[in-house]
Amino acid sequence: MKLNKLISVAILATSVTAMSAHADDLMEKAKKAGLTPIPESTTELMKLIDDPQDPITDAKVELGKKLFFDPRLSRSGLISCNTCHNLAMGGDDGIPAAIGHGWVANPHHLNSPTVYNSVFYTAQFWDGRSPHLADQAQGPIQAVPEMAAPPNLVKERILSIPAYIEEFKNAYGNDVDITFPKIADTIATFEKTLVTPSRFDDYLNGDENALTDAEKKGLKTFMDKGCSSCHTGIAIGGTMQPFAQAAQYKFAHIGDFKGDERGFVKTPTLRNITETAPYFHNGAIWTLEEAIKEMGSTQLGIKISDQDAADIKTFLGALKGRKPTIIYPQLPEESDNTPRPTFD
C-alpha cells in the first residue's frame, strides 16, 4: 500500500525535530501518567490508524477529501463536513453550538468537536454512541439540524456525478457498490489521516528540548493537579468519563444533554486546544484559563489558582500540532440528473 502524502508530511515534520533524544524525570513521569506520543515511525502510526480490512490508500484519501469538502452531500448544497469541522480553524467551527440546515442550532446545544486526531478516540460523539469514524460520519450528514440529507439523497447525488463514480471505482475496484455507508467510510478514511504531531509528541518521543521550561512547568502542574487522569492516552482525551456531577455547574445548564446512559461524557482531546474555543460539550466557556479552572472544580473538586491555570495553559500551547498540507480540492461537475438542493 502506498502511504498517503498527508501522513508522510506530518511524520517527516516529526522526525526532523526529534533529534537529541534522552529522557528526563518529567518525561518518564508523563509516560507513566499514560500520556502517549503520536509515533514518529509511519509504520507504528499506521498500526494505530489503519484497518487491514479497508486499508488507507491515496485514492481513498483523495476521494474522501473531496467528499469531506463537498457541500452537495447536504440537503441544501451549502453545508459540508468542513463547515463544522473546519480544517483551517483547528478542525472545528469556533462557535458554541453547531448550526446547520435552516440556521438551526444543535437541539442539545452541542459544540462541534475537532476532527483532527479524532481517529485516536475510543468513542465518537459527546455521548460516545458511535464506535468509530466511519459510523460517526453517517450521523451529521443525515441529522436534520446539520446537513439534513437522507441517505438516498446523498447516494443519488453521488451517483449522478460521473467523475465521482470513476473515483469510487479507482479507489475500491470496478465492482464497488456506492452505498451511503461506503461514502461515509471514504470520508472516515480521509479523516484518519488528520493527525497532528506536536512539540509535546517530540518531547515524549525523546527530545527533551522540544518543550520550553515554562511548558515543562505547566506539564508538571497538569499532572500534579490530576488533569491527566482523564486527558491521557494518545488523544490526550477521547475516552468516556464520569460527568454526572456537572449538573450543578453553570456550563451544564444549556440544553438537555445528559451524556451516555451512565452520565459519562467523552473527554475532548486537548490537542490543538488553543485553536478550538469555545470549550466543553456546550461551548459555554470561551477562555482556556476559565475552562481549566472550571474543570478543576467540576471534575477534580479542587480550586486551581490563576498561576496554575496560566502554567497549564502554557503547556497546552505545546499541543498545537503540525497540520497536514491539504490542497483544496476541485470537486467534480454535477450532471443534469443531479438532485437539486432544497432549503426548507
Add this chain to the structure above:
Amino acid sequence: MKLNKLISVAILATSVTAMSAHADDLMEKAKKAGLTPIPESTTELMKLIDDPQDPITDAKVELGKKLFFDPRLSRSGLISCNTCHNLAMGGDDGIPAAIGHGWVANPHHLNSPTVYNSVFYTAQFWDGRSPHLADQAQGPIQAVPEMAAPPNLVKERILSIPAYIEEFKNAYGNDVDITFPKIADTIATFEKTLVTPSRFDDYLNGDENALTDAEKKGLKTFMDKGCSSCHTGIAIGGTMQPFAQAAQYKFAHIGDFKGDERGFVKTPTLRNITETAPYFHNGAIWTLEEAIKEMGSTQLGIKISDQDAADIKTFLGALKGRKPTIIYPQLPEESDNTPRPTFD
C-alpha cells in the same frame, strides 16, 4: 516584485500546451469577434490584472487567501467569501440564490457569480454598481442577508488576532492602517490571481489543435448565432448589456431585480460555465442547453435548435480552465478579546 505562485502555475500550464502555433480561419474569425485569450506571458497577464499603486505580492496574496477563507469575517463566524464563491466548485455556490446570515436568501433572488476570472470584468455585481474587486469585496461582508458584519466588527475581529496584524505588517509595512477597505483590498488582491486559462485560450494563443473538431464547430455556431456579441473579450462576458426585454421571459419573474438605471445587466463570464449551474442572475435555469436556447430567444430574438444548442454546449466545455493550486490555509488563532459570533 516576486510573482505569486498561483499565477505562475496557471501560466506554466498554459505555456506547456500552446506549442504548435499557426492560425486557421476560425481562429482569426474568433479574434475579430473580440474573443481574447488570457495571455501566455506572465508579464502580459500582469499588465491586465496588476495595479502599480498596490502591486500583487506573495505576502498580500497569502493574507488575502486567509481572509477569503475566514468565516470570522462574518457576523456569525460561519460564512466566508468562499461559502458563496466556492473555489472547489467553479467559484460559486451551485444554488439559485445566495443564502446568507440567518438562512435568508438574497432579497433580489440573485445568483452568486463565480469569482474565477472576475478580475477581467469591467464592472462588478449583476447591476454593475461596483467598479472593481476591491470595492465589490466590501459589499457582501456587510450585506445583512450575506455575511452581515458591520465594518467595525470586521476590523475589531482582525485587530484582535495578533497573527493577522503581523501578516498585514508583513504585506504592507509596519505603518499599515488595518481598515475595513484595506481588508477588502487584500481579499481582492487574492481574487485577482484566480485566473483559469483554458484550452480555448491555448487555441486563441495559436495552438489550433487545442480544440476538437466538435468544439470548433460549436465555436463557429456560437459566433454565427451572435452569442459573441455580448460574451466576448477576455472574460467572454463581464460587460454591461441591455436586458430590458427580459421582463417578458420566465426567468425574469423572480424577485425585483431590474439591472442598472438603464436596465442593463452584467453579462456573466462563460469561463468554467459547466461548473456553475444554475444559470442567469436569478439562477432560474439549471441546464446549459436550456440556458443557451433561452438566451437565443431573450437576447437575440432567434430560435436556437437542439443541435445548435448541443454544439454550442460542446464549445463551452472547452472554457473549463486550469485552476490555480490552492493550499487550504491554516487561519491564525483568535484571542480572548476577539468579538464573539452572534446569530440573530
